[in-house]
Amino acid sequence: MAAAAESVVNLLDIDLVVLTGPGFAAASAIYGPAIMRRLSPADTRTWHRNVTVTVSLAAATASATGAAALVLQSHLRA
Secondary structure, eight states, X not given: OHHHHHHHHHHHTOSEEEEOSHXXXXXXXXXXXXXXXXXXXXXXXXXXXXXXXXEXXXXXXXXXXXXXXXXXXXXXXX
16 A cells, blocks of 8 residues: 555655545554655655645445535536
């Protein structure tokens, strides 16, 4: 996951990585620090800026919210 986050940061040139979903909500104490350890050396060496990694406040319900949005969207288009 940390390597994927690093690739996304490199590809999209972003300063903020927001982790969301039930898996991240349950294991944020593992994922967050692991991703930061992967990104920290490149912060000053490569990007010359700080990249912040955080867990969404709605991480536990993000998948349900997304599913509900898809249902609503399909009904609104009809």
